[in-house]
Amino acid sequence: MQNSFCNGFLASTWRKAPAIDSFLITCEHGGNRIPAAYGSLFAGQSAWLDSHRGYDPGALTMAKALATALGAPLVAATTSRLVIDLNRSIGNARLFSAATRGEPAAVRAAIVAQCYGPYRGEVERLVRNAVLRGRRVIHISSHSFTPVLDGKARTADVGLLYDPGRRGEAALCARWKAALAVVAPALRVRRNYPYAGKGDGLTSYLRQRFPRSAYVGIELEINQGIVFAAGRRWSSLRRVLIDSLRAACAA
Secondary structure, X not given: OOOHHHXXXXXXXXXXXXXXXXXXXXXXXXXXXOOHHHXXXXXXXXXXXXXXXXXXXXXXXXXXXXXXXXXXXXXXXXXXXXXXXXXXXXXXXXXXXXXXXXXXXXXXXXXXXXXHHHHHHHHHHHHHHHHHOOEEEEEEEEEEEOOEEOOEEOOOOEEEEOOOOOHHHHHHHHHHHHHHHHHOOOOXXXXXXXXXXXXXXXXXXXXXXXXXXXXXXXXXXXXXXXXXXXXXXXXXXXXXXXXXXXXXXXX
């Protein structure tokens, strides 16, 4: 999935930081749909597909709300991450799940061609086009996390994941967290939790493709306990995340 032409082109084109921000919203784990061609691999696995292993509950709802409020393009996938994980790089041991990892190379190549390549290609295309128009892209990748993993409770309601080495990302997340503290002081917000923001993923891939002056990649993580509680708490969280992001960007 490497594109050396893109790297070289951007390196020669971008000598100054773009002055205008442009939002892009993505959701890599928005559903647990299984394409018909691979249905037999998941026969009797409905519980697995419905679990946090199969998709990120609430992530697509949050992504749609962000895209609508910000007037931003949305790229979202509803194919289960158990077919192929769109938030992992080619070659990552967790790219395929136990159900697909052992399939013949031709089958895995077909999954990459049908499910992975078009999604990743569309996201990269949108970023590149915005950057070439003189925009700095603020990419919010919407995710959610299980409240308890391997018997250990997660101590956050919201996680903001970023690369600490990229000043624009660190600054935006600091402002976003501060804005959330004002509008929702009871909300537990942590940075680079429950995962490290610079680990393998779509944002880390795009950081390699675009300079820090042109690309800001943030993974938004929401506690699924709030999603499953539904009602006012879940709708309120969507609203305060949008309002606080606007405030953070305005600052």
